[in-house]
Amino acid sequence: MQAYHSYKAEDFLTDDSFIAWVYNRDAAAAAFWSGWMAQPQPNRAEALLAKDILEALNLPETEVTEATLTHETGQILRRVSQQPETRSLPVFRRSWWLAAATLILLLGAGWLVWRIPQKSPWLTSLLPEARPNDGVVEQANRTSKPVRVTLPDGSTVRLQPNSRIQHVAGFGQQVRAVVLTGEAFFDVVPNPKVPFLVYARDVVTRVVGTSFTVKAYDDLPQVTVAVRTGRVTVYSRKELEQQRNVEKPEVTGVVLTPNQQVVFNAKQEIFRKELVENPVFIAKNATSVSFEFDDVPLTEVFRRIEETYEIDIVYNESLLQKCSLTASLTGLSLYEQLRLISKSLQGSYEVTDGKVLILATGCGE
Known part of the structure; x- marks a missing residue:
């Protein structure tokens, strides 16, 4: 039995059984790894990282020739380490070549995963709750399409x-925190004990x-x-940091519910709360809700619109x-529904907060 509990991501990337499970090529491997991942493994984050890499690559079953690997690996390693070219490369075992091949394909695909041994000072300032000796994992999407990332706690990005x-x-042991540059959709696994x-720049978003x-x-x-879906609170990073060491901090955040968004203007340091550009159905039975009205x-x-989109509509009932x-x-x-209703009332609507x-x-008659 392999000592999988001590594997790093690069070890998983060169394990035939693990690869077979990710690509669904072997029933026995699928059964074993599904059970293994369901257990509280100390290196589950490493396995998830390797799984993300393989899924992003979607490697074919065809073999890469050793001659090609020798040449391309030398080129990649020289670029990464910025070392001058050497005359020859030593002979390594097959698993090393597979890891090198993965690195080549990874860089070629534009999907980069970097390991930094120590936290940088700026990240330490953002994540003071994290342990000082923790390293950093960075995952970057340099492709032209969205890429799915699985975090160690099972949350997806x-x-x-x-x-x-x-x-x-x-990540996930004492704090669940990420630093984002760009754009991402987060689907967070609930954990009330670890928010x-x-x-993201001047904004901190907190969810359960x-x-x-x-x-x-x-x-x-x-x-x-x-x-x-759910509920999030958005804070100004500046205000949050100012209150960090206060005994009883009072930080006013903007609470958002489904189909709401907030836009933060860094220059003016103000939040603008509004509805999203394209609100979607939220209610579980939304697909069965009828929007055919006959003298209703x-x-x-x-009420039907509010429950379907989980929004608030304010009007004068009397x-x-x-x-x-x-x-x-x-x-x-x-918005088309609201425009049509407003027109029937000879009125209008607006979105505020x-x-x-x-x-x-009145009824517009």
Whole structure:
């Protein structure tokens, strides 16, 4: 039996059984590794990192010739280490060649995973709760398509092109925190005891278990956080750091619920809360909800929309209590639905602080 509990990512990458499991090529390997991963392994993060690399590569079963590997590996290693070219390369065992081949394909695919032995000072300032000797893992997407990353706690990240995330090697033990540059969609595994933090330029997003998108490109003046499911709180990093050593910190964050987003302007240091550009159905039974209305009271129409999108619609009930709607809203976006309803009332609507305000004084008759 292999001592898998002591494997590093590079060891998993050269293990035939592990590769067979990732690519679903062997039933026995699938059964073994599924059971192994379900146990509390000390190096589960290493296995997940290797799994992400293999899935990103989607390696074919064809062999790479040793001659090609000898040449290409020398080129890659010289570029990485910035050492002058040597006349020959020593002979290594087959697993080393497979690791080298993986490195070549990895770099060629634009999917980079770097290990930094020690935390850099800037990361230490962001993640003071982490242990000082923890190394850093950086994963960068240099491809033209989104890449899926699995974090050590099982949370997943859909990393967009020209984006990268960093976290300490001890991720999940005392703190779950990542530093994002670019854009990513996070689907976080719930763990009330260890909140999940995303540091993105001037903004810190704190969640327990939810799914959301953070957009924080260096060349954009704003940072945007948009929620798909659950609940998140967004803070100014500056304010959070100022309160870090206060005995009873009072940090005012912006709370977001599904289909809401917040835009942070770094120059003005203000948050603007609003609805996302394309709100989606949130309710579990949303697909079975009918948006065909035949003389239906407007209060019921608003209730159905609120529950489907999990948003708040504010209106004057006393003015609209006798109003009804006869219309088909099926297949329309939320904003198209609101425009049609507002038009029937000879009124309008606006979005303020993530809520919809219906501006109408009567039924429009």
